[in-house]
Amino acid sequence: MTIRQSGSQPVRIEQDVVLARQLTRKVASECGMRLVDLTKLVTAVSELARNTVVYGGGGDMDWAVIEDAGRVGLRLVFRDEGPGIADVKLALTDGWTSGGGLGLGLTGARRLVDEFELDTTPGQGTRVTITRWA
Amino acid sequence: MERIPILQMGEFLLVTIQVDMHDQLALRLQDDLTDRIDQTSARGVLIDISALDMVDSFIGRMIASISGLSRIMDAETVLVGMQPAVAITLVELGLTLPGVSTALNVDRGMNLLRQRVGRP
C-alpha cells in the first residue's frame, strides 16, 4: 500500500468541520469517487469532525490518498486528546450518546464507510480511522 | 453576522439553503425562522435544499426541529428538493425525518402547503 498524497488540518472549531468536508469532497472527487460514495464519505467526515470538536475538545484530521494494487482510496484519521470513550461497545450501539445529541455520530459514520477503526483510552483521547475506496 | 435569508411570500416563508452550513449558522436559521413565524403569523414554511449536496445528522435534526417548532406555532413545514445521494446517505445514517413533509420541488411544495393550510 502506498500513499499518493497526504495532509493534515486542525479540527478545533466549528468552521473547521466545514473545511474538513470541503477538503474531503475535493480530494475524493479527484480520486474519481462516485457521487453517492463521495456523499457518504463527506457526511461521515462531518459527523466525526464534529465529534472531535464537540466531545474531543478539538483535535486534528489526517488524510491520505492511498493506493493498493491499482485501487485508490481515501483514508482519514480523526484524533483528539480528549476524555476518550469509556464504554466502546455502548458507543457503537445505535442511539447511544454522551452529550445530548442523538448519538448517530459513530454508528452512523461507520455504516457510511468501507473501513472503520476506533481507538480510545478514557482520559487520554480518541482516534477514529475511516477509509472509503473509490 | 452571516445569516441565511428568509423570504416572505404571502402567508408562507421560503428558505433556500445554498451554503455549506456550520453548526452555528444552522442554529441561527432555526431561531430566525421561529422568530419570523411568530412575527408574521406565517401558516407555512418551505425549506429548499436542492442546492445541498450533503445533509448530516446535525442538519437533519435541525430540519426536524424546525418542523416540530413550526407545528407548535400553527405552521406547516415542507422540505423540498433533496438530492438522491443525500437521501440515500440519510437513510443509511438512520435519519428518516419522520413527521417532516417533503415535496420534489418548490412548485409542488407550495401546492402542498396551500392544500394543507387551506382557506380557514
Place this chain on the structure above:
Amino acid sequence: MAALQNSTLEAIVSNQAQLLGEWLAALEANGATRNIREQDLRQETRDFLQLVIDGLRSECGTEIGVAGWEETRRFLEKLSASRAQVGQESHQTAYFIFALKGPLFTLLQAHYREQPALLAEQLWEVSQLLDALGLHSIRTYQKNREAVIKRQQEELLELSTPVVKLWEGVLALPLIGTLDSQRSQTVMESLLQRIVDTGSEIAIIDITGVPTVDTLVAQHLLKTVTAIRLMGADCIISGVRPQIAQTIVHLGLDLGTLTTKSNLADALKLALSRLGTSTGERV
C-alpha cells in the same frame, strides 16, 4: 546482503540499444505486437528500461515498494490498465517484463565472464527486481480487469433494470431475478435519479419477478421507499404475493406505512387516483 553493483548498472546503461533490440525481438516472437502497434511497443520498452535505470541509479535497492521505484510502478500500472482494456491476458502483461531477463542475463554473462561468483550474485539481484516488478504488474492487471468487469456488469444492470414511465408522474421499476446488494444499490440509485429527472411523484416497484423476498431484500426495499419519501415522492410495491406477505409478517418485519398491491395494474390504478386527488393527503 548482496546488492546490485554499479558495474552492473553501467553495463546496462552502455548497452541499451542492444538490450532493447533483443528484448523487442523476444516480445515480437511471443506475439506481443498482435494488438499493440510496433512503434508503441518500442516506445514502451525504451521508457521502461529508462525507468529501471533511473530506479537503480537512485540507489534505493531492489525492494520495489519504496519511493524510488514509484515512477516505475506507475508506468506498470498504466501499462497493465491499457493491456486489460484491449483484452490481453495477464501473462502477456507480465511477459513484457520477464522477456527482458534473457537479454540482461546474456549481457551480464559477457560482462562478468571472469567473475562467476559476482555474476551469480548480480543475476540473482536482477532477477529479483524483475520478478517483483512482474508480480506487481500482474496484481495491478487483475485489479484493473476486475474494475472493467464490474463496470460492464453495472452497465448491464442499468440495461436489465429499466425504469419505465407508465404515466405522467408515475414511474415503474420491474425487478427481475435475485437482488444482490450491488445490484440493489445500482438499481436504487438509478430509480431515484429518474424520479428527479422526470419529476415523477410516484414510483411503483414491481417485485413479481423476484423469486425470494428475505430479510435483506425487504430491508433494501424499505430503504428505497424511505429515500423516495425523503425526496418528496412516494412508492408503491406491487407484485406482493400472499406467500411474500406471510414471509414478511413471519420475519417480524415492520414495513410501516408501506403500500403494497398484488399486481402492477392495481398499483397503477392507485397511483393515478392519488395523483388525481387534489387534497394532497397521503392515502
